[in-house]
Amino acid sequence: MPDNATLTASQDEERISVASQRQLIWWRFRKHKLAMVGGIIVLFFYFVALFGDFLSTSDPLASEGQRSMMPPQSVHFFDNGSFSPHVYAVRGERDPITLQRHYTVDPNQKIPVRLFASGYEYKLFGLIPTNIHLIGTEGTRAEESLFLFGTDQQGRDIYSRLIHATGTSMFIGLAGVALSIMLGVVLGGISGYYGGAVDTVIQRLIEILRSIPVIPLWMGLAAAMPREWSVTQVYLALTVILSIIGWTELGRVVRGRMMQIRGEDFVTAAELVGSRPRRIIFKHMVPLFASHIIAATTLALPLMIVAETSLSFLGLGLRPPAISWGTMLQQAQNVQAVALSPWMLLPVLPVIVVILAFNFLGDGLRDAADPYDL
């Protein structure tokens, strides 16, 4: 059933009939405005992840007890009418009765803020040593003066930690999803193609994995990791654990599609020509629903990110000193933060934005995936 919007004019029809499938998908996708926005946001987040150190202002581990729980600073852009961005110096004191730290702004002490300032040393992409940061201060170290999103309990800059957390959280999703897609396609594909005993075994495996509540599975496997492992290794292992559970859903879908097209003529033809099953599955059958796999990936990523935050909450996922959205949210998960230091909750914003973006992107991709549909 042709969609009126796509086929208004005859030259469009002309164009469509000669376009490649890739082009069709792109055209279709472009029409999905929300998906486009989502895609751009996702790209932006990966950009932030890649340039984490450059975008940070302070060393995310620089702690200072005298700056514990400092509220966000406001940046003033004009000084006496001329453009000269600056923040004011802040002094903190603990109230002896309420035990809260109070911070007062010193209007006499201006700290200029500028672009491409020098700050802490780091290696861009882990290769090029530099100390240039997108935003920084002049005259003082940013670690001592610039707190765009305030500080946490240990007096660390939340803005810079958030930037660093973006990297961790955006990539933990990626690795985990990639693995679960692989497992899902391979096992689902085999299950659907061969059917019979192989199918029964894989389907039982899926059912068993789905029948075990995820928390004990996570706990058991997370605890089984050797203690010599660094935070990074644990983190990688975690993505593997996440994907061990994550593949079952896709596995079922792939199997269903495989069974549908198993009997089609082109499969029989390929078999008659003498292609080996591996070639038939991955060369002829899987590409048919490759776009669905892409869409599934986009929709699985936000689930991974959510899973990471709740795992960290239970003390099972990433743990400090690793910096991720999950560990940051875990530190905000107390009455003190909610009641008195709500800026500690800021990490929830990128989580929400990126999950929305992924969802809209995924929706658009799924709609666009089958351009001949509708």
Add this chain to the structure above:
Amino acid sequence: MTTGGYSRRGFLRDVVLVSGGALVLGACTSTPVAQTGASAGRGGRAMAGLPDVQGAELIIDPARFPKTFREAPELAKLVADGKLPPVAERVGAEPLVLKPVEGVGRYGGQIRRGFVGQGDWQNAVRFCSGPDSLLYWDYKFENVVPNIARAFELSDNDTVLTLHLRKGMRWSDGHPFTADDIVFWREDVSLTAELGSGSSSMRIGGEQIRVEKVDDLTVRFVSKVPNPLLPERLAGWTDVAGMVATGHLGGGGFMPKHYLSQFHPKYSSVDAANKLAAEAGFKGWAAFFRNQASWHRNPNLPTVTPWVLTRPISNPPWEFGPNPYSIWVDNEGNQLPYIGKITMGNIENTEVLGLRAAAGEYDMQDRHLGVTNLPVLLENEKRSGYTIHRAPFTELDCGIRVNLAYEEDKELGELIRTVEFRRALSMGIDRGQVNEAFFLGTCTPSATMAAEGSIYDPGPEWRTKWATHDPAQANSLLDGIGLTAKDSAGYRLRKDGNGRIRLDYQAFPGFADFIGIGEMIKRQWQAIGIDLNVQAAESNLLIQRATANQLMLSGQQVGTDDPFLKADTFLPTITNNYPGMIGIPYAQWFASGGKQGKEPPESMKLLKDAMALYEKGLSEPDDAERVRIGKELYKMHADQVWSIGIVGFGLALNGVYLTNNNLRNVPARVVNSLHMKSMNNTYPMTFFYA
């Protein structure tokens, strides 16, 4: 007849909490900040420090005893119905007389509290158990005083402790409480392998302490060597100090023979006892016996506590009702408690507990009010009608336990056993920062040390011994032991060429954020070129690693307020649990007299000296000499940095208690010590509603 003359603990009289040179603690009745300007008097009082320690006065002089007795209306009704004997018979001829902080109260009401799961069984033990130890401390934590026992005396050579029981005292089911109950506990529980394996407090000089019944109301504890600390053990937090605290572990000091003997094979047969157990779903009589001896689990267990269990911890809410045979009475003869009912809700997470407290849903709460939630609690004092009282801890809240016997990595093990290395680590820590970030500035920076004013306090100079933040000196100490090679990032290199010197720090969050503290120290140690690997681990895991001698450093509460009564983390005395991680193989070597474990090497010779001093102090009959030994032990510990004390004497560990503003007889401040079984020393049986 009374306590013998040792007034021992003068501490905490004039303690003012100091942090970074400034007074930080408010008065107990703190007011929101907006009000301080209006009332200079309150602000001034806040700056003057905390109020004096208060507590109900124990009346020992029989001349001051009340002559007539009264009881709660619900109990009076039971008497009228003929279901209970009259109150004078129930409290016995020699009741335990308390003069409340404010005055005589009236009956009625209930106390609401919160507890956190099955692991929190000591919640009630440390609130409404009386306590039920045979002896107890006075509220100032200075003298051991009679408690369940009417009086005690120690023989001249400190080998025989005689306890006198109360005439006419009864268990909560009305059965008389006699010397047989103490002997039953010792012989049939404590010394029965399946139940008690002997209590560690009932051994001295490698010998078991003998318990002898003199008559129905008199018992003698006979030790082979002088045992001057036995009264303190019976009074404190040990496995002989009260049935409710350790009965389920086979400890306690006494047990209701008339009730528990039915579950004991000695009084029937193993088969009969096992059969009873199987009927209740337990594997074996011993497990069943211990369950039946649990105050928090078995409502049928006769006790001598002011409140008796009415609903077990395993079927929340956990509830208590008045003990009709309570021996506690006020100075006018009213049987205590005034408030008959205690109800404790099960909370799955401490944040909810904090919020509920802030909402005024608890009448008395002390445990699990985390120090970081204090500002929220203080802010809501007015609105929700409660008051926050501060009771600073008598020990060090936070430090790094060091495994002196670490062997897994030979080079690091040798470094840890090098005193200059430990001193450098200690001087690399900025304690003020830890105090500010994690304890709201309520603690005092200190080496592992006794509280200021404690009888064992060797003096203020020892509090800062190797415990000031001095990276320059730390660096020169490290250079001095040959750790001069550094990598490009400034970290010191190992001598065997395997990269950086990288220490392991493992902790579980617990009552303070010990992971976060580790992160901060990791940062601070960067300046002295030492790399720290910070890891979070479950407490179960830490225990396993500790007993396998795999832990290196661990952030936790460290030290002790009494080196003889509780040497746990202070000296290698614990052979198979996490608190022993100062050196479990060494502890095994000391405990077995050199047969097991590992002998401390030459570099740890001073540790052997300290252990010898400790053993000597345990049976030192001269109080002054024992105190001198105690001070010496603290000095050695601080000088050798056997553990790295960071901050302490603050509010993190049960250091605040919240009470409903309508409650009366609430002490403005109490001593917060394990030995006091705090908050029993608020004397909740004297609380009443205005």
Add this chain to the structure above:
Amino acid sequence: MLSYIGRRLALGLFTVWAVSVLAFLIIQLPPGDFATTRLAELAAAGNPSAVYEAERLRAEYGLDQPIFVQYFTWIGQVIQGNLGMSFDWNRPVADVIGDRLLLSMVVSVAAIIFTWAVALPIGVYSAVRRYSVGDYTFTFLGFLGLAIPNFLLALILMYLGFAVFDANVGGLFSPEYESAPWSFAKAWDLLKHLLLPAVVLGMTGTAQLVRIMRANLLDELKKPYVITARAKGLSERRMVAKYPVRVALNPFASSIGFLFPQVVSGAIVVSIVLSLPTVGPLLLRSLQAQDMFLAGAIVLLLGVMTVIGTLISDLVLMWLDPRIRHAR
């Protein structure tokens, strides 16, 4: 048909058995055992010297035996209907779970009702008014529920309830009703406390349900019978409600079987934050404490529920849609 059900039941039994083995292995994976938990407790209580307790516990509960021996002892008991004794609670496992199962069901049902009450109308609206402002707004709101980590939402809502509305904090009952026998007042108290968990738990599922409902209904709206109905002059509202919505609802009916186990295991984090006396926190604590029998029983229970749920939903689907029946 009967033979199919029989085969499925046999396979289900196999799955349950496999789950029991896996569950047992997984619970054993973390280092230590319940005796270590007890030691940790004693250490925290400042009573570290009572070590003999741990060794006794190991011997009494057979924790020192090889794992397969422990497994067969356990499963042998379970087959006889005896779930054993919880180490942590010192009460029969069946009692401990029993207390909380009912409340778990209540919370789950409340959350499901909330989800459906919100998601179905929005789904229908979004499908009928496709690409309208309302469609975008509601879809966005639905996704927001998916995107906000629900444990944080729970804490924030709970705090707001306390700070702004003076509401009771956490749990399912006010302290005065906790030990009271059931009465109208107690049920009302429960209802008041249910709102927050129902909203927080329901939020996550809402977005997904909106999406499914919208897609299903869009598919149906394209079908010829809709055109026929329209052509016959049925009012749009009646037409939509009468035919396509009903058909689009089928998949929901079939998923009822899974909902409970899903909500129970998905709700652990929220239940802990809100301190709900449900099965979720019990499971977590039993796992942390390595309370083998309790944890094993809960995992097994959830596994059985999932297997039964799958079976029921498959049967419902077959009953609803003959095409699936033939495909088998």
